Amino acid sequence: MQARTELSAQGCLGExxxxxxxxxxxxxxxxxxxxxxxxxxxxxxxxxxxLIPFAGILVFLMIWAGAASxxxxxxxxxxxxxxxxxxxxxxxxxxxAERVKEQAFYERxxxxxxxxxxxxxxxxxxxxxxxxxxxxxDQIFTSLITVLSGFVLAAVIAIPxxxxxxxxxxxxxAVNPVIQIFKPVxxxxxxxxxxxxVSAVYISPDPLVAKSFLNSMITVTLCCLWPMVINxxxxxxxxxxxxxxxxxxxxxxxxxxxQKIVLPASIPMIFTGMRLxxxxxxxxxxxxxMLAQNPGLGKFVWDEFQNGSSxxxxxxMVAVIVIGFIGFLLDRTMLQLxxxxxxxxxxxxx
Amino acid sequence: xxxxxxxxxxxxxxxxxxxxxxPKGPFTALKGxxxxxxxxxxxxxxxxxxxxxxxxxxxxxxxYQATTxxxxxxxxxxxxxxxxxxxVFQNHSLLPWLTAYxxxxxxxxxxxxxxxxxxxxxxxIEHNLELVHMEHAMHKRPEEISGGMKQRVGIARALSMQPxxxxxxxxxxxxxxxxxxxxxxxxxxxQQELNNTVIMITHDxxxxxxxxxxxxxxxxxxxxxxxxxLDINLERPRDRLxxxxxxxxxxxxxxxxxxxxxxxxxxxxxxxxxxxxxxxxSKKSFQAA
Ligand SMILES: Nc1ncnc2c1ncn2[C@@H]1O[C@H](COP(=O)(O)OP(=O)(O)OP(=O)(O)O)[C@@H](O)[C@H]1O
Ligand SMILES: [Mg+2]
Numbered sequence: 309m310q311a312r313t314e315l316s317a318q319g320c321l322g323e324x325x326x327x328x329x330x331x332x333x334x335x336x337x338x339x340x341x342x343x344x345x346x347x348x349x350x351x352x353x354x355x356x357x358x359l360i361p362f363a364g365i366l367v368f369l370m371i372w373a374g375a376a377s378x379x380x381x382x383x384x385x386x387x388x389x390x391x392x393x394x395x396x397x398x399x400x401x402x403x404x405a406e407r408v409k410e411q412a413f414y415e416r417x418x419x420x421x422x423x424x425x426x427x428x429x430x431x432x433x434x435x436x437x438x439x440x441x442x443x444x445x446d447q448i449f450t451s452l453i454t455v456l457s458g459f460v461l462a463a464v465i466a467i468p469x470x471x472x473x474x475x476x477x478x479x480x481x482a483v484n485p486v487i488q489i490f491k492p493v494x495x496x497x498x499x500x501x502x503x504x505x506v507s508a509v510y511i512s513p514d515p516l517v518a519k520s521f522l523n524s525m526i527t528v529t530l531c532c533l534w535p536m537v538i539n540x541x542x543x544x545x546x547x548x549x550x551x552x553x554x555x556x557x558x559x560x561x562x563x564x565x566x567q568k569i570v571l572p573a574s575i576p577m578i579f580t581g582m583r584l585x586x587x588x589x590x591x592x593x594x595x596x597x598m599l600a601q602n603p604g605l606g607k608f609v610w611d612e613f614q615n616g617s618s619x620x621x622x623x624x625m626v627a628v629i630v631i632g633f634i635g636f637l638l639d640r641t642m643l644q645l646x647x648x649x650x651x652x653x654x655x656x657x658x
Numbered sequence: 659x660x661x662x663x664x665x666x667x668x669x670x671x672x673x674x675x676x677x678x679x680x681p682k683g684p685f686t687a688l689k690g691x692x693x694x695x696x697x698x699x700x701x702x703x704x705x706x707x708x709x710x711x712x713x714x715x716x717x718x719x720x721x722y723q724a725t726t727x728x729x730x731x732x733x734x735x736x737x738x739x740x741x742x743x744x745x746v747f748q749n750h751s752l753l754p755w756l757t758a759y760x761x762x763x764x765x766x767x768x769x770x771x772x773x774x775x776x777x778x779x780x781x782x783i784e785h786n787l788e789l790v791h792m793e794h795a796m797h798k799r800p801e802e803i804s805g806g807m808k809q810r811v812g813i814a815r816a817l818s819m820q821p822x823x824x825x826x827x828x829x830x831x832x833x834x835x836x837x838x839x840x841x842x843x844x845x846x847x848x849q850q851e852l853n854n855t856v857i858m859i860t861h862d863x864x865x866x867x868x869x870x871x872x873x874x875x876x877x878x879x880x881x882x883x884x885x886x887x888l889d890i891n892l893e894r895p896r897d898r899l900x901x902x903x904x905x906x907x908x909x910x911x912x913x914x915x916x917x918x919x920x921x922x923x924x925x926x927x928x929x930x931x932x933x934x935x936x937x938x939x940s941k942k943s944f945q946a947a
Contacts, residue, residue, distance in 0.1 A: 550751035553721055556739040558768045558819075568764060572755045651755030651799070 387622035392629070395622040403443040410438045442603060444623075448630060451604035454521060455593050455638075458528025459586055465529075466536035467578060471570060473537065474544025487534060495531035495592050499600055502526045520602035527596045532585035539584070543577025544570055572651060579646040586642055590635045605631055668855055669695040669718065669823055673727035676713050687713050689881035691727070693874060695823070698853045702866040704914065705876030705885075706922060711859045714876075715825050718857065719745050731822060741769045744821035748828045750808040752800040758811040759796040762786055762818050769819045786818040787811070789848055806837035810844070817848070826858040830865070839898065842868060850895055863914045867907060868898060875917045885922065888913055 369389050379386035387395070421433040442450070473480045506522050547570065555569045597606025609627050612620040676688035687710045695701055703711045716722040718729050720739035729736040731743065739745075752761045762783045766774070774782060787796050790810035800808050809829060816824055829845075830838040842865055849856060849869075860866050866873045870890050877885040890910055892901065901907040 548751070550747045550749065551753060553739070553745065553747070554751055554753070556721065557719065557743070557745050558741055558765055559739065560768060564768075569753070572753070575755075 381621065383616055383621055384618045387625050391622040392625045395619055396626050398619075399444040399623065399626060403445050406440055406443045410440055413438045413440075444608060444626070447603065447605050447608040448634070450521075451593060451597065451606070452634065454524045454602075454604060455528055455586075455589055458525040458593070459532050459582075459589055461525065462529040462532035462536055462585065462589075463582065466533050466581075467540050470537045470540025470578070470581075471544050471566060471574070474541035474574070475566075475570065480541065480545070487537060491534040491538070495527050496595055496599065498530050499523070499527050499596055502530070503600060518603075520600065523600055524593060524596050524602045524604065528589045528593050531592045532589050535585040535588070536578070536581040539577050539581025540574060543574030543581075546577075547573045575650045576646075576652045579642070579650060583639060583642045583646070586638055587635065590631075590638060594631055666697050667694045668697040668699075668732060669693075669857075670730040671695075671714070671718065671727075672730070674714070674717060674724045674729070675726040676710070676717065676722070677725040686881045687879055688724075688883065690883050693884060695855060695857065697855055700849060700854075700856045700858070700869055700871045702870040702873045703857065703859045703876060704861070704863070704866050704873055704918070705882070706878050706918065707861070709876045709879045710882040711876060712827055715745075715827050715857060715859055718823075719743050719825050721745075741765070741819040742822045744816035744819045744824055746809075746812050746816045746824065746826040746829045748831055750800070750805075750812040752808055752811055752815075754800050757797045757799055758787065758792055758803070758807075758814075759783060761800075761811060762815045765815045766818050783818065786814040789817060789851075790814045790844060804837075806833050806841060809833065809841060813845070813848075817852070817854070821854075823855040823857065826856065828859050828861065831861065838862075838865070843898070845869065846894075846896065863911055863918070866914060867892075867910050868896060868901065873910075873914060875914065875922075878922055886917055888917075 373388040373390075376386040376388035376391075417436065421431075421435075424431045425433065469483075473483055503523050506519055506526065510519060510522060551569055551573060555565050560568060593604065594606040594609070596602065597604040598610045599606075601607055601610065605627055609624050612623045612627070671691060671693040674688055674691040675686065678685045678687055691714060693701075703714060705711055713722060717724045718736065720729075720736050720743065723737075736743070752758070753764070756764065763779070766779055766783050766786075770779065770782070784793065784796070787793055790813050792807060792810050792814060795803050795807060800811070803811070809832075813826075813829065816826075830841050833841060846869060848854070858869065867890060873888040873890060874884055875886045875888065876882050888910060892904070892907060892910075
């Protein structure tokens with residue numbers, strides 16, 4: 309800094325001593341490598357973060373394309389990347405076409421009603437919902453809603469329960485065996501039971517949500533419950549003793565103790581449980597939809613499989629890729645949420 | 659000054675026994691601990707590791723319940739922890755998700771609640787942080803400040819509760835020697851200003867002599883009790899450099915050292931032999947010794 313001011317001041321006078329020139333040169337020499345160095349690191353960074361994964365994907369696509377052309381199935385050749393890409397487009401077109409049909413349906417209905425009303429003013433119009441085919445994006449949407457509602461329901465039950473278990477040793481001892489036994493059970497084993505119970509208990513002439521939705525959602529909930537309860541309770545019970553003592557010295561009331569000490573302290577563990585269970589829930593949901601023919605991506609895959617047209621395998625492959633993408637996005641979203649909420653930045657590195 | 663202090667007993671620890679239930683049977687950590695502390699007095703507890711210093715402090719804090727005997731503060735028996743007996747823990751124990759300010763705020767809001775207005779609360783928090791010279795890093799999280807600074811915030815939090823008595827369990831134990839010296843000076847300064855009553859556990863003989871009005875020396879456990887009490891009548895304010903050449907300081911220091919390394923070493927050996935003869939099952943005591 310000093311050298312530079314000196315330089316400019318002397319430059320005005322048109323008198324440059326040797327020394328300042330030297331300093332300026334030295335400065336230049338120092339600056340140059342720093343710039344190129346940082347440029348280098350940026351390049352290597354971009355290379356590492358973008359180019360290498362990109363190359364990985366490219367190699368994968370090549371292997372896929374190569375292998376696919378060699379596999380013959382009863383439904384024709386195994387789809388390669390280009391066939392899948394094509395089907396992705398056609399699935400989207402089908403979706404748009406369906407939307408156009410839906411629009412037309414409602415317009416026709418409206419016109420019909422208007423016409424009836426013109427003739428007979430007492431007529432009470434019946435508005436019918438469009439019951440067209442569920443398109444691929446519709447199925448994606450259904451699956452997402454199902455997994456999220458199941459997940460939220462599980463969180464609403466599991467986090468308070470986990471906190472209670474973590475705080476109370478007696479409760480822990482009582483509940484622990486149940487959790488330990490149910491934890492390793494695949495939620496799919498619950499599916500038939502859930503289905504039967506829902507159809508027996510959930511009887512309503514005008515149901516708010518479909519039974520199939522409820523079945524899938526409860527299965528997701530059951531699957532999310534255990535990891536969340538366990539992680540929350542472990543987080544709560546492993547709070548540093550000194551922090552609990554701080555709370556005791558301050559005589560924080562129970563609710564405030566939970567709010568100010570217990571909850572923040574166990575946030576990292578709670579999120580670990582949530583991320584874990586959301587990942588598993590997404591996998592389980594697809595399987596449950598396939599098994600029980602509940603609407604969603606799993607049903608889409610199953611229908612295409614049963615359908616057995618020459619495009620089916622490519623369409624299933626589209627679903628597989630979309631399922632993967634959504635799973636990845638769900639995990640990333642949870643991570644972002646954790647970063648936003650948690651104080652423990654070290655625990656959210658990856 | 660001393661006579662005046664002796665007149666008003668603030669804290670009365672009387673005939674405390676502490677028996678822990680361990681898997682190997684009952685373990686008597688403390689036996690017959692008796693101590694009276696006056697208002698404004700600075701008392702150090704010193705003794706070998708595992709003798710029961712923390713246990714005494716935790717009983718006073720209300721975190722442990724004595725098996726027999728009790729603690730009376732201001733004529734009222736201690737039954738549970740409370741902010742009038744603020745504790746400074748060994749490893750700061752700040753809430754890591756709160757800033758220094760918010761850590762103190764939690765205490766202030768809990769203790770004073772609505773009796774302080776918003777601006778008064780803010781002022782009081784800042785005042786206490788200034789007291790420990792932490793005003794420059796008030797809004798930093800514990801992970802962003804050094805060990806000594808964390809301990810300062812811990813002390814500020816304890817002071818902000820305006821406790822009747824301040825309990826410190828090796829507050830500077832985890833700090834390096836230089837930082838510790840700084841903290842000791844700060845603590846002396848604060849105590850001079852606020853005239854707090856303090857019980858401090860320490861392993862450091864110099865720290866004990868420099869800071870205390872009395873040093874309570876504990877015998878080795880099991881069945882630990884108070885061995886000797888040493889009055890420190892050095893002039894205040896004390897200066898560590900001047901004291902280094904002070905004869906009285908040197909004498910007091912060697913008193914404590916003698917207790918720890920001559921008297922207590924002997925007692926330890928005797929109790930070991932005794933124990934062996936008795937062949938009681940408490941192996942824990944050998945480990946502790
Ligand atoms: N909760 C407990 N259960 C069983 N034994 C305990 C418990 N707390 C302390 N003790 C025992 O009581 C004795 C005194 O422990 P304490 O922690 O009070 O020692 P200390 O003097 O503070 O030691 P240090 O200087 O190492 O901190 C030790 O032998 C210890 O093993
Ligand atoms: Mg201790």
